Amino acid sequence: MLSNPQVSAFGFVLLFIIGAVAFALIGLWVASFIRPARPNPEKLARYECGEEPLGSTWGQFNIRFYVIALIFILFEVELVLLFPWAVVYADPQLMALSGGVWMRFALIEGFVFVAILAIGLAYAWRNGYLDWVKPAPQPSDFSSPVPTHLYEAFNQHQSEYTVVKEAPPSTLVS
Amino acid sequence: MINLLMIYTLMGFMVLALWLMLTTKKLLHAAFGLMGVFLLQAALYVLLGADFVAIAQIVVYVGGILILMIFGIMFTARPQTWSLQKAHTEKTESNQPSSKSHQNLGGAILGILILSMLIRLVLTTPLSRYKVIESAENTLQNGTTYDIGLALMTEYLLPFEVIALVLLVVLVGATWVANSKNIFEKPKS
Numbered sequence: 001m002l003s004n005p006q007v008s009a010f011g012f013v014l015l016f017i018i019g020a021v022a023f024a025l026i027g028l029w030v031a032s033f034i035r036p037a038r039p040n041p042e043k044l045a046r047y048e049c050g051e052e053p054l055g056s057t058w059g060q061f062n063i064r065f066y067v068i069a070l071i072f073i074l075f076e077v078e079l080v081l082l083f084p085w086a087v088v089y090a091d092p093q094l095m096a097l098s099g100g101v102w103m104r105f106a107l108i109e110g111f112v113f114v115a116i117l118a119i120g121l122a123y124a125w126r127n128g129y130l131d132w133v134k135p136a137p138q139p140s141d142f143s144s145p146v147p148t149h150l151y152e153a154f155n156q157h158q159s160e161y162t163v164v165k166e167a168p169p170s171t172l173v174s
Numbered sequence: 175m176i177n178l179l180m181i182y183t184l185m186g187f188m189v190l191a192l193w194l195m196l197t198t199k200k201l202l203h204a205a206f207g208l209m210g211v212f213l214l215q216a217a218l219y220v221l222l223g224a225d226f227v228a229i230a231q232i233v234v235y236v237g238g239i240l241i242l243m244i245f246g247i248m249f250t251a252r253p254q255t256w257s258l259q260k261a262h263t264e265k266t267e268s269n270q271p272s273s274k275s276h277q278n279l280g281g282a283i284l285g286i287l288i289l290s291m292l293i294r295l296v297l298t299t300p301l302s303r304y305k306v307i308e309s310a311e312n313t314l315q316n317g318t319t320y321d322i323g324l325a326l327m328t329e330y331l332l333p334f335e336v337i338a339l340v341l342l343v344v345l346v347g348a349t350w351v352a353n354s355k356n357i358f359e360k361p362k363s
Contacts, residue, residue: 010228070345070348074348076237077341078338083229085327088320112335117342123349129352
């Protein structure tokens with residue numbers, strides 16, 4: 001039917017896409033017939049991984065994700081360009097043509113390509129752009145009228161108590 | 175014939191996704207419309223025999239740039255009732271009443287300029303001069319990745335390494351700009 005072999009090769013990909021979508025949709029569709037529909041506020045609440053959901057779902061994300069995503073995209077572009085390199089690297093036909101020089105040449109070129117971007121990663125790392133922003137603990141400006149040595153004396157006094165053996169139940173009742 | 179029919183069908187879906195992207199009131203829905211456009215574009219590349227470009231399209235655009243855009247939407251906290259249209263009308267009402275039509279005129283002129291540029295580019299490109307298109311039958315048999323790899327390692331070796339340098343510059347610049355300390359705080363002299 002299709003004269004283009006490229007398209008028929010990608011036809012398998014298309015089959016996988018259709019299969020994945022159909023698998024999810026048919027499962028949900030069949031389940032809609034047999035499942036009970038009794039919603040309550042608990043069930044309709046937003047999902048929050050074991051916690052009570054607080055506030056709006058449109059909370060602000062940490063801006064630090066943005067730098068990570070930027071670095072990710074650049075390394076992704078590098079990865080895409082390394083694919084054709086990996087296909088021709090150590091290709092037996094080219095190796096035979098060049099007498100084994102091809103592999104060393106391609107290896108060096110690949111390393112240079114990766115090393116140049118590694119400098120960029122080192123730069124970002126060195127300047128702390130990869131560090132996560134931690135909330136700075138704010139020291140309280142509350143000043144207690146009780147002097148600290150009294151607290152220390154109290155703690156000392158508390159630590160002198162020793163755990164006695166559990167009293168027999170009869171004494172507790174009386 | 176069937177190939178051509180599929181291409182036009184994909185283009186129709188692409189126009190639909192673009193329409194959704196441009197007319198929706200929710201910013202996140204616009205991002206999903208853009209995702210549809212990117213995916214259909216990848217399918218178009220497959221039909222045109224450019225398999226490597228199709229994979230790169232999915233990996234870089236759908237997997238990277240779109241995620242960055244959605245991140246950008248998530249960074250800017252806004253109430254649930256916020257919509258693009260409301261923000262637009264609020265903005266235009268606070269400015270001069272005629273600024274909306276000015277923006278539309280500017281956008282239309284820019285769009286027509288870019289469109290005419292693209293049409294001119296398509297019409298004036300000497301397609302027969304490109305080896306890749308001449309040997310299309312061969313590349314369709316084996317895919318284009320091998321040929322691209324061979325070209326990158328031999329004829330286009332310098333551009334290949336220059337790409338790494340350009341990526342390095344972008345990495346340094348983008349992380350510097352994205353680090354708000356460099357912009358909002360004065361440098362210590």
